Amino acid sequence: MGKVIAIANQKGGVGKTTTAVNLSASLVQEGRKVLIVDIDPQGNTTSGIGINKGDINECIYNVLVEEQKAENVLVSTSMEGLDVIPSTIQLAGAEIELVSAISREMRLKQALDRVKDNYDFVIIDCPPSLGLLTLNSLTASDTVIIPVQCEYYALEGLSQLLNTIRLVQKHLNYDLMIEGVLLTMLDARTNLGLQVTEEVKKYFGDKVFETIIPRTVRLGEAPSHGESIVTYDPKSRGADVYAELAKEVISHG
Numbered sequence: 001m002g003k004v005i006a007i008a009n010q011k012g013g014v015g016k017t018t019t020a021v022n023l024s025a026s027l028v029q030e031g032r033k034v035l036i037v038d039i040d041p042q043g044n045t046t047s048g049i050g051i052n053k054g055d056i057n058e059c060i061y062n063v064l065v066e067e068q069k070a071e072n073v074l075v076s077t078s079m080e081g082l083d084v085i086p087s088t089i090q091l092a093g094a095e096i097e098l099v100s101a102i103s104r105e106m107r108l109k110q111a112l113d114r115v116k117d118n119y120d121f122v123i124i125d126c127p128p129s130l131g132l133l134t135l136n137s138l139t140a141s142d143t144v145i146i147p148v149q150c151e152y153y154a155l156e157g158l159s160q161l162l163n164t165i166r167l168v169q170k171h172l173n174y175d176l177m178i179e180g181v182l183l184t185m186l187d188a189r190t191n192l193g194l195q196v197t198e199e200v201k202k203y204f205g206d207k208v209f210e211t212i213i214p215r216t217v218r219l220g221e222a223p224s225h226g227e228s229i230v231t232y233d234p235k236s237r238g239a240d241v242y243a244e245l246a247k248e249v250i251s252h253g
């Protein structure tokens with residue numbers, strides 16, 4: 001059965017998209033079949049994985065708002081075993097259009113239930129908000145990965161996210177669990193990064209992934225080439241750490 005994992009944090013720029021793309025590609029590298037769902041109107045996962053938005057006829061918008069079938073919207077990527085349900089800027093209107101829709105929080109779950117068992121993992125890249133798109137993602141997911149940037153105010157906003165997760169567990173998806181908290185963009189040369197690491201571990205204990213993602217030039221460059229780090233620079237430090245993260249996720253079962 002396909003395991004569905006949302007990558008969520010309402011803060012922007014914490015490494016959600018970078019993790020969605022590179023964790024997915026690393027899982028494929030480990031022999032798993034993966035579907036990435038881009039549910040952020042910015043569509044950075046879609047372009048970051050090498051899909052030309054000009055070539056897309058339908059996207060996640062049509063799935064959520066028009067109840068188009070997921071299997072009709074997903075496209076394959078240049079990496080075998082990695083498919084994506086793309087996003088375009090059309091999705092920006094969906095939050096408002098869905099407000100009066102029936103079972104508005106369940107739309108993504110209903111769509112993914114039809115296709116998830118064709119994959120080992122379905123990875124959902126959430127937008128930087130706690131609105132209906134993120135609620136759909138958490139409702140559709142088995143677990144959630146929370147990326148936290150190793151910066152000042154790293155923990156800021158996390159209580160709101162945890163509250164939202166609790167509300168989803170209470171009303172929409174009883175079985176939702178936290179897969180792990182992922183420390184991202186660590187600059188090991190600074191004490192700050194190490195302090196934040198300690199602080200997050202104190203707060204979340206063994207929920208924190210052992211793998212910590214460092215800030216590297218190559219991880220920052222890869223999306224502008226429309227590639228994951230797995231193909232862009234397979235021998236890089238970034239490729240190594242995302243491979244480690246993929247193994248950790250696989251070991252969780």
Ligand code: ADP
Nearest residue numbers: 012013014015016017018185214215216219220
């Ligand atoms: P989010 O999806 O949470 O908004 P992104 O994954 O898009 O965050 O990351 C924000 C920016 O930081 C992007 O330009 C991305 O390329 C860059 N970035 C993310 N992770 C790393 C990293 N580990 N090393 C270097 N740059 C990174």
Ligand code: MG
Nearest residue numbers: 016017040044
């Ligand atoms: Mg993003």
